[in-house]
Amino acid sequence: DGGITQSPKYLFRKEGQNVTLSCEQNLNHDAMYWYRQDPGQGLRLIYYSQIVNDFQKGDIAEGYSVSREKKESFPLTVTSAQKNPTAFYLCASRVRSSWDEQFFGPGTRLTVL
Amino acid sequence: AQSVTQPDIHITVSEGASLELRCNYSYGATPYLFWYVQSPGQGLQLLLKYFSGDTLVQGIKGFEAEFKRSQSSFNLRKPSVHWSDAAEYFCAVGARYGGATNKLIFGTGTLLAVQP
Numbered sequence: 001d002g003g004i005t006q007s008p009k010y011l012f013r014k015e016g017q018n019v020t021l022s023c024e025q026n027l028n029h030d031a032m033y034w035y036r037q038d039p040g041q042g043l044r045l046i047y048y049s050q051i052v053n054d055f056q057k058g059d060i061a062e063g064y065s066v067s068r069e070k071k072e073s074f075p076l077t078v079t080s081a082q083k084n085p086t087a088f089y090l091c092a093s094r095v096r097s098s099w100d101e102q103f104f105g106p107g108t109r110l111t112v113l
Numbered sequence: 114a115q116s117v118t119q120p121d122i123h124i125t126v127s128e129g130a131s132l133e134l135r136c137n138y139s140y141g142a143t144p145y146l147f148w149y150v151q152s153p154g155q156g157l158q159l160l161l162k163y164f165s166g167d168t169l170v171q172g173i174k175g176f177e178a179e180f181k182r183s184q185s186s187f188n189l190r191k192p193s194v195h196w197s198d199a200a201e202y203f204c205a206v207g208a209r210y211g212g213a214t215n216k217l218i219f220g221t222g223t224l225l226a227v228q229p
Contacts, residue, residue: 004156033216040122042203042219043157058216090156094215101147102217104156 002027004105006091011110013078013085021076021108023091029103030096032074036060037088037107046089049074050096078110086112115140115208119220126194127228134189134223136204145207146187147217148178152200160202163187174198199227 004025013019023032031050035043045058049068063082068074074093078085088109092102116139126132138144145164149157161172168180178189187204201224205217 006156040221042117042221043217044219045216048216088154092157101159101162104149104158106156107154109154 004091004093004103006089006105006108009106009108011108013110013112015112016080018077018079019110021078021089021091021110023074023076023105024072025074025091025093025103025105026072027093027103028071029093030071031094032068033092033094033102034058034064034066034074034076035090035092037090043090046076085110115206115218117204117206117218117220119202119204119223121223122221123224123226125226125228128196129193132189132191132194132198132225134202134204134225136187136189136220137185138187138204138206139185140206140208144187146178146180147205147207148172148176148187148189149203149205150174150200151203151222157203160189194225194227196227196229199225201225 007022033048034046037043044060046064047066049055052071055066055068065077088107090107091105094102118137147162148160151157160176161170163170163180170178176191180187201222203222204220
């Protein structure tokens with residue numbers, strides 16, 4: 001079955017550590033997205049990528065980094081520069097240059113201890 | 114600037130009752146509108162979408178939404194709610210971003226509780 005997988009489902013990190021969240025899709029979608037979700041704030045865009053080897057900052061990119069070396073993969077690194085990283089992180093993908101909907105993964109909950 | 118407002122943070126309905134979740138948007142051009150549903154700790158699932166044409170859109174799980182341009186609204190409705198509909202619902206508008214790129218702007222969500 002086609003879809004988006006995110007791993008791990010739960011992630012704990014000590015302050016000052018970088019951590020990488022995985023996102024893989026087998027939908028053959030060109031565009032991929034990372035969102036952060038906090039209670040009462042909806043979803044906010046962190047980074048997005050329209051094609052391989054290209055990505056752009058979203059609305060809240062500070063303290064995050066991404067790479068897009070393969071069409072299927074769009075990992076997100078939460079760096080120590082992110083002041084408040086505890087949140088639920090959602091990855092999504094969509095056919096490029098389309099107004100069709102974004103398909104979402106199941107999410108990763110990151111907790112900083 | 115584009116925005117989406119969901120004025121109801123939390124709604125409780127009885128099972129079998131009708132439901133309407135409100136969504137208002139701000140967007141200069143013809144909007145592309147979406148409703149997503151999220152169960153606790155899960156990703157988002159698309160319920161329905163509006164691009165053009167008939168302003169009453171049918172979706173999955175018995176949901177429908179009506180686009181009203183004059184009111185800048187895209188309210189979600191269901192005639193009879195089931196206990197399994199308890200979840201958080203997000204309205205979103207598709208917008209141009211950084212030139213040619215499309216992105217979704219989400220509302221803050223409405224949490225639906227269903228009473229037996």
